[in-house]
Amino acid sequence: MRMAATLQRSLERAHAQFDLVPHPHSATSLEAARVANVPAERLAKPVILDDRQGHFLMAVVPASRHLDVGKVRKDAKTWQLTNEATLAGLFKDCELGALPAVGEPYGMNMLVDPQLTRQRDIYLEAGDHENLVHMRMDDYLKLVPHAEVCELCH
Numbered sequence: 001m002r003m004a005a006t007l008q009r010s011l012e013r014a015h016a017q018f019d020l021v022p023h024p025h026s027a028t029s030l031e032a033a034r035v036a037n038v039p040a041e042r043l044a045k046p047v048i049l050d051d052r053q054g055h056f057l058m059a060v061v062p063a064s065r066h067l068d069v070g071k072v073r074k075d076a077k078t079w080q081l082t083n084e085a086t087l088a089g090l091f092k093d094c095e096l097g098a099l100p101a102v103g104e105p106y107g108m109n110m111l112v113d114p115q116l117t118r119q120r121d122i123y124l125e126a127g128d129h130e131n132l133v134h135m136r137m138d139d140y141l142k143l144v145p146h147a148e149v150c151e152l153c154h
Contacts, residue, residue: 004093004127010105016139021123021132027097029063032125036132040064043123043132044101044116044140048087048108049079056082056090058103060112061152068154074111094127101125102143110147117141117149 003020011018023036033040043063049072050056057074061067072079084096090106091099101124103110116122122140123132141147 002126002128003131003133004091004100006093006105007100007102007127007133010102010143011133014139014142016135016142018133018135018139020126021134022130023132025129027129029125032098032129032132033063033123036123038123038132038134041115042119042121044112046099046101046103046125048082048090048099048103050082050086051077051079053077056103056108058101058106058108058110059152060101060103060110060116060147062113062115065113065115065153067152071150071152071154072111073150074109074148091127094125095129098125098127098129100127100133104144104146110144111152112144112147112149113152114149115153 026032029045033043040063045063
């Protein structure tokens with residue numbers, strides 16, 4: 001598999017400049033950063049949450065950090081981790097565990113940790129386990145214009 005079609009279309013629509021960084025197969029974001037030889041604090045790791053009522057939210061944190069679900073404050077709802085079976089239905093053009101950190105094209109609101117937005121450039125999963133998308137932070141923010149920046153890590 002190559003880049004997810006939804007991500008490809010979003011990059012084209014936003015006229016975003018990016019490079020595709022191939023790497024050996026990896027199972028996690030942290031492992032992808034390691035095998036691609038990129039700083040884990042610059043790899044955007046999406047964590048999908050839901051309110052158990054059909055609403056989904058993507059929280060994006062550096063691969064080097066963990067999401068603190070208690071810090072997620074959006075729409076006065078109680079958010080929980082979404083199960084993998086549900087993820088497969090939401091991200092049909094992606095391999096599980098290799099979701100790109102762009103929720104808006106997949107119909108969900110986004111929160112992004114400021115530790116990422118302070119970076120000059122960023123990496124994100126391309127939708128498979130063997131490629132990363134590398135782009136400047138301003139291009140990433142064009143991809144997700146409605147993302148809310150807030151503290152998400154402990």
